[in-house]
Amino acid sequence: MNETSAEQLADRAPFRFILNGLRDAGEVLILLGDVLRELPGGLRKLPLLVQQMMAIGIGSMPLTLIVALFTGAVAAVQASYQFRDYVPMIYLGTVIGKSVVIELGPVLTALVVGGRVGASIAAELGTMRVTEQVDAMETMGISPTRYLVVPRVVAATLMLPVLTIFADMVAIFGGYLVAVFTLDVSGHTFTSGLRLYFHLRDVFSGLIKSFFFGAIISTMGCYYGLKSEGGAEGVGVATTHAVVASCLLILIVDYLLASFLFRVLFA
């Protein structure tokens, strides 16, 4: 096969899609390698890290809590509908507690924060890239990885489990409110159901997941942001890519981690 036909092949849509995917994956791995190398230096920039932790953690708190409240409420309504006449209502608290800490809390928090934080990281770094601020940083001998990427990735990775803990509590509270005020389940029934079969490892497995989700969200934001080119339009494209990639990866990694945690580690 000569060079032109190989190029033509590479140009066909499905191949191009796969090749681009592989290239992106490779470049993300390179970025992660850079992050690890710059980690000690980046952590010394404490004010930058604290600033990002505030922006990502505190900034996302209201949205996360509102989403969590309604998630718990909906879970209660749906579960009680499915339990009706078959399952005793004492299991309402059990099922809400389990589904929230294992799945709903970590994943919905990650998807919401992914939209909010992933987009803002991509837009900020993208703007810095297209206005040559990233180039200026490099020519000043200041590593963009250390200054921009490390604080964001570390902050998001640490703050997502924190947000998830709060989301878990508020979601269960939301379920409790619905159960007590609209479903005629007593508070005592709900809480004893919650304690029944409660395992700390369920909470931990959710937090381990959210740790990975935080890394995914910030890495995608930084990767697509720094890669943007071509002015305001390019920044918009980068932002969209960052959010779409975060959401897809969150769900894929959720499946992989769930398989690993519950079929291998805790089996």
Place this chain on the structure above:
Amino acid sequence: MIEGVWKRLGAKEVLRGVDLTVAEGESVVIIGRSGTGKSVLLKHVVGLIDPDRGAVRVDGQDVPALSVKELLDLRKRMGMLFQGGALFDSLSIAENVGLPLREHTRIAETQVDLLVHEKLHLVGLEGVETMRPSSLSGGMKKRAALARALALNPKIMLYDEPTTGLDPITADLINRLIRRLQERLGITSIAVTHDMRSAYHIADRIAMLHEGRIHAIGTPAEIQASADPAVRQFIEGSAEGPLLPT
């Protein structure tokens, strides 16, 4: 310094064999039409862009081949003024100018503030220390960016259009500053400009980039006396001639 550099960006061969040597302490001005690759050429010198073919050498070092550490050391000796200024939006003007000092030296905080003030004074800016780049005019941003590029007292300065967007009086101040830095401190400088007044003022030699190559090079007097139609058309700023208006 720059030998036979070729660079393709997107579908376009931007640089097609550029040769340019700049002596130590010399001031070279690069002129050329918008979009001919002047900014791209400057970015090769600081290693932001690597050539597809050809060599870029600074102080005898092969720039694309340098390790991260060597490149860092080289860059500390170079200052670059970007065409758009490229000030960091999230920092005040004083923090922008002080950033290289805080990062690369152990100068005490009070000294840093003094140096920042001094550099801003040098470019004719006063009382903007606490302002954000977004609340400055275009010309003020450019000068603040120049102050930042000068912060570490570089031995090599690259200026991308230092006087565009400045009023004639401020432009003259900057021209004099560039000339003074080069004459008194022996700074090697490469400046890109469209402004012929500025070019004649600061250049030891003027090089014209055209069609991806150095089309003509010479002292300001030689360029002014050039019989080449493309050069004549450019320095006279005429729409008529071999260079078509785009």
